[in-house]
Structure formats: C-alpha cells, structure tokens
Amino acid sequence: MKAHGKLSLLVVLFSMGMSAQDTIMPLWPKTIPNQVESLEKEVVEYTKDGIIWITNVQKPTLEVYLPAKRNANGKAVVIFPGGGYHGLAYDWEGTEIAKALNVKGIAGIVVKYRLPWSKSITKGKNMVPLQDAQRAIRLVKSKAADWNISENKIGIMGFSAGGHLASSLGTHYSDIVYQKQDEIDDLSARPDFMALIYPVITLGVPSTHTGSRVSLVGEDPTDEEVDYLSNQKHVDGETPPTFLLHAMDDEAVPVENTTMFFDALRAQKVPTTMHIYPTGGHGFSLALHDEKLKNWIDLLFDWLDNLD
Incomplete structure (x- = not known):
C-alpha cells in the first residue's frame, strides 16, 4: 500500500474510533x-x-444509538435496563433494545444509571436513580437538534426495576431532586410517552419485587419512602401516555404491578395500552426465541405510530 493510502486508512479508522467514542457521554458536567x-x-x-x-456504577452515562438520518422519524426512546437496582442487564435490556428501535427509525439512548447500594453514594440513596433519570432526559432534549430528534417525541422505556425508574420519572418529573448544574437543567424532565415492560411499580407489599425494594429503600423504610416511590399513587392527568406489557406467570415481579398502574392511569384518563401475556415469565427482553412473545415489540411500534 502506498504511503498516502496508509495515511488515508489511518484517518478513516481514527475518525471511526472518535465517532464511536462520541456515542457515550457523561450525564453530569x-x-x-x-x-x-x-x-x-x-x-x-x-x-x-x-x-x-454492570454493577457499582460510578460515572453514569448515556450511550446513544441513532438511526441513519434518512430513516429517522424524529422519535427517541431513553432506555433504563433492569437489574433489581443491584445491577444493570446492560445489553439484554439496553443496547439490544436501542438497536431494535433503530431499525424502525427511532433513536435509542441507553442510560447507565447509578445503583443505590454503592458505598460511594453518601446520602439520599433512594433518590439517586431518579436524579440520573431526570438528568438523562434533559440531556437528550438538549441534543435534539444535533441528533435529528423532535423535541416533542422523546419518551422513555424501562424493564423490571428499570421500569420502576421509568415510571418514577413519569410521575415525579417535576420534583426537584438535585441542584441545577447548567442551563440543561432548566428543561422539563417530562417524557412525551412511556413504555414499561414487566415493570416494578409499587414498593408496597405484597406485590412489590423485594430485591428492588431493599436495594432502593433498605430493609426498614419509612412509610413516606415507600409511598413516594409506589408510583401508582402519583399518577395524574399530566402523566405521559403509557404502553404496558407483562406476563401473568411472572414470579419475580407480580403482574399486579402493571394492572394497578393501568387502573391508576385509567382513573386519570391517561391514554394507555396494556398487553398481558399468559406466559413468558420475567426478564424476557425481546423474547426472540419465544413463539408467543417474540413479536411483542411490533405492538410497541404500532402504538408509537399511533401516538397523537
């Protein structure tokens, strides 16, 4: 290979490396x-x-997956992987979901959020995931023009404990849970829509997921702490339109989490679609090897296409 050819290849490879690196960015400035x-x-x-x-997250980030510009439809989904607030199933319920969204022209942005049991978190452990969630959606909104996203088409999606975090954001988006760091924090943290997949919703017994509850609020939480993060209690008329999906035989997170949230949304006349499968268990992600479940994400795409 001639020298200028080698130089050109190095420039291309360097540029590719820089572009890939730019897809991961810190939440906090x-x-x-x-x-x-x-x-x-x-x-x-x-x-x-x-x-x-992933466990023991020390520096929360966004990992950004954008569809080709000609395929983009302006929608974006901020994704919160599950893991019981103890870890993050980062590809299973995060990056793989973002890639699936890209196929339909939707930007997928995965949040690597902090987990409350970390010893480096010195106070307000139960608020730390919500801090990261609020900052994440504000940061995405601030990048809407750069990422070819419509400012009013930015939603959220969460799986299991990540579904709890997403529903926390959807019901507590206006709560002040951290001090402003820059002008991005002046933006609203309200999502335009929510998709909650086998989500933890309540911290109350008997329907809660015990692992998520203990990780988030400890073994002996106050009634106030439990009520604040039992998100079915905080739905109002401004809660974003919501897509819900769960399996009846989920032995980790009881299906009542989804049905009670549906009831709360319905009572407030929030546009809501709910799909309950008879089987599927918990933690099925895209469920590509389950003949009954494998097309569930098409239901989500149809729902997104028909949002006002």
Whole structure:
C-alpha cells in the first residue's frame, strides 16, 4: 500500500474510533449528586447466559444509538435496563433494545444509571436513580437538534426495576431532586410517552419485587419512602401516555404491578395500552426465541405510530 493510502486508512479508522467514542457521554458536567470520590470500581462482567452485567456504577452515562438520518422519524426512546437496582442487564435490556428501535427509525439512548447500594453514594440513596433519570432526559432534549430528534417525541422505556425508574420519572418529573448544574437543567424532565415492560411499580407489599425494594429503600423504610416511590399513587392527568406489557406467570415481579398502574392511569384518563401475556415469565427482553412473545415489540411500534 502506498504511503498516502496508509495515511488515508489511518484517518478513516481514527475518525471511526472518535465517532464511536462520541456515542457515550457523561450525564453530569460537574459533580455527581450525592456521591463522593472513592476507591470503588465499576464492575462489568458476563452472566452465565452471556448477558453484560454492570454493577457499582460510578460515572453514569448515556450511550446513544441513532438511526441513519434518512430513516429517522424524529422519535427517541431513553432506555433504563433492569437489574433489581443491584445491577444493570446492560445489553439484554439496553443496547439490544436501542438497536431494535433503530431499525424502525427511532433513536435509542441507553442510560447507565447509578445503583443505590454503592458505598460511594453518601446520602439520599433512594433518590439517586431518579436524579440520573431526570438528568438523562434533559440531556437528550438538549441534543435534539444535533441528533435529528423532535423535541416533542422523546419518551422513555424501562424493564423490571428499570421500569420502576421509568415510571418514577413519569410521575415525579417535576420534583426537584438535585441542584441545577447548567442551563440543561432548566428543561422539563417530562417524557412525551412511556413504555414499561414487566415493570416494578409499587414498593408496597405484597406485590412489590423485594430485591428492588431493599436495594432502593433498605430493609426498614419509612412509610413516606415507600409511598413516594409506589408510583401508582402519583399518577395524574399530566402523566405521559403509557404502553404496558407483562406476563401473568411472572414470579419475580407480580403482574399486579402493571394492572394497578393501568387502573391508576385509567382513573386519570391517561391514554394507555396494556398487553398481558399468559406466559413468558420475567426478564424476557425481546423474547426472540419465544413463539408467543417474540413479536411483542411490533405492538410497541404500532402504538408509537399511533401516538397523537
């Protein structure tokens, strides 16, 4: 290869590397709320099923997947992977979902949010995920023009405990949970829509997911802490339109989480679609190997196409 050819190839490879790096960005421009510097390290490993499992998140980020510009329809979904507020099933309920959205022209943006049990979080552990969620959607809104996204078509999606975080954002978007760091924090944190997939909704017994509850509010929470993050209690007429999906035989997160949220949304006349499958269990993600469930995401795409 001639010298100028090698140089051109290096420039291309360097540019590709820079572009890839630019798809991951920190949430916080200054200090990370409620957190101190520590010797703790983020842990990234694989489960026995080959899922990327992240624990001990120290620096929350956005990972951005954009469709080709000619395919983009202006919609974006901010995605919160599940993991019981103890870890994040980062590809299974995060990056793989973003890629599936891209196929339909939708931007998929995965949030690597902090987990309350980390020792570097010194106070307000139960508020830390919501801090990251509010900041995430504000940051996406601030980048709408750069990312070819419509400002009024930015929604959220969460799986399991990530569904709890998404529903927390959808019901507590106007609550002040951190101090302003820049002009981005002047933007509304209200999502334009929500998709909640086998979500944890309540922290109340008997329907809660015990692992998520303990990770988020501890073994002996106050009634106030439980009520604040039992999100069916905070639905109002401004709660965003919502898509709900669950399986009846979910033994980890009882299906009552979804049905009680549907009832609360219906009572407030919030446009809502709910799909309950008889089987499927918990944590099925795209369910590509389940003949009954594998097309569930098409129901989501149809719903998104018909949003006002």
